Amino acid sequence: MNTIDSSDVKVIKKVLNGYVGFANLPKQWHRKSVRRGFNLNIMAIGESRLGKSTLINTLFNREIIPKHQIDEFDNDEDDETEYQNGNHDHQTADEGDVQVKIKSTSADIEEDGVKLKVSIITAPGFGESINNSDSWKPIVDEINQRFDSYLEAESRINRTNVIDNRIHAFLYFIEPTGHSLRSLDIAIMKQVHEKVNLIPIIAKSDTLTFEEIQDFKKRILLDIEYQGIKIFKPLNYEINETEDEETLLNTKEIISKFPFAVVGSTKEITLQDGSVVRGRKYPWGIIEVDNEQHNDFVKLRQLLIRNFLEELKDYTSKVLYENYRSEKLKKMGIEQDNSVFKEFDPLAKQEEEKQLHEAKLSKMEAEMKAVFQQKVSEKEKKLQRSEADLFARHKEMKDKLTKQIKLLEEKKQQLEKQKLLPQEPQSQPQQKSRKGFLR
Ligand SMILES: Nc1nc2c(ncn2[C@@H]2O[C@H](COP(=O)(O)OP(=O)(O)OP(=O)(O)O)[C@@H](O)[C@H]2O)c(=O)[nH]1
Ligand SMILES: [Mg+2]
Incomplete structure (x- = not known):
């Protein structure tokens, strides 16, 4: 059989003369995605009053988290807020501690006809106890539970409507202390970094000077590296040659700003030149949210929404969830038998089939022979038997x-x-009796 040498295969590149139509595929894809809409689930975790709600509203330029929640200083439960996932009450172990609750808020937003459903998951009470050693637990439980319900939905017979409630991005708000990470920061990040796309950010960065921020960033990155904590990084921007120069440069810039030092505000301020900006006004000046010279908010938004939303979801689904899933199944005693998933080789398959066929034929032949043999020997025995019979007869x-x-x-x-003996009158009595008889 001739094997085809790879050097023999020629790829012919041709410009088509007539229009076939597959140049329209991206448009089809686009239409389909727009019709279906997008969804993004963000977990925003950090100690209280670090500006989590404000930043979320700034990111989507909408009041996703109601304003009165931001302005009120007490953290009492708010009845008016609609929590789609309901309130899961998880309690921390120690009595007298502040309970860490999980809250989820969803909003459907639209931009240029494209729909996005955002879900924001927060954990009020996190870091507020005297002993916070366990306050990461309800958060990890929530992440796991979302993976579990996805796994359960995927395993159902009808899988057409699997809703993706998994956490796609985990924003961790670091207090702008200017020192380094605290044990609570390290503990929570270590607990979640293998389950979510971890994006650490320095909250309320307008409270630090430019130099303080640079120092703080360096120390945070060192701590993260030292602790072996994995943070989200856009994947293949270096090896992907198809990306244009500008995109590559932009991605590099985004990465160079890790961990983003952000400022949140939905308030609009009119500058001296008459332009209106979102920002925070201080006696000494104005901090603009969308000004890249002032803070890294724009880069965070690019990472989360504009450039890498799909990559965040992809990584969640293909790496983080897959790891979780296989670990979970392993714990349940189910392991994949890789021999079942042998690569398909048509030649080998053909050979295998031929051998099987030959084996079948020879088996049939052997069976036929055996039957013939048996019949012959039966006949022989019968013949032998009748021969013996004949002989006996x-x-x-x-x-x-x-x-x-x-x-x-x-x-x-x-x-x-008798002939030789002399004649004796021996017939007398015979005659007598005969006489008598005839009488
Ligand atoms: N200086 C400064 N203050 C901010 C910033 N973001 C929010 N704030 C203020 O900080 C306070 C708390 O903001 P929230 O957005 O409610 O913070 P939070 O983290 O959601 O708070 P809890 O939900 O109570 O945990 C509010 O008074 C905000 O106006 C910021 O970037 N810089
Ligand atoms: Mg809040």
């Missing part, structure tokens, strides 16, 4: 004849003897 007849011959011989001799 022949012998019997021969014996009979010999006996008869012998008998006749004896009679002959007797008769001959």
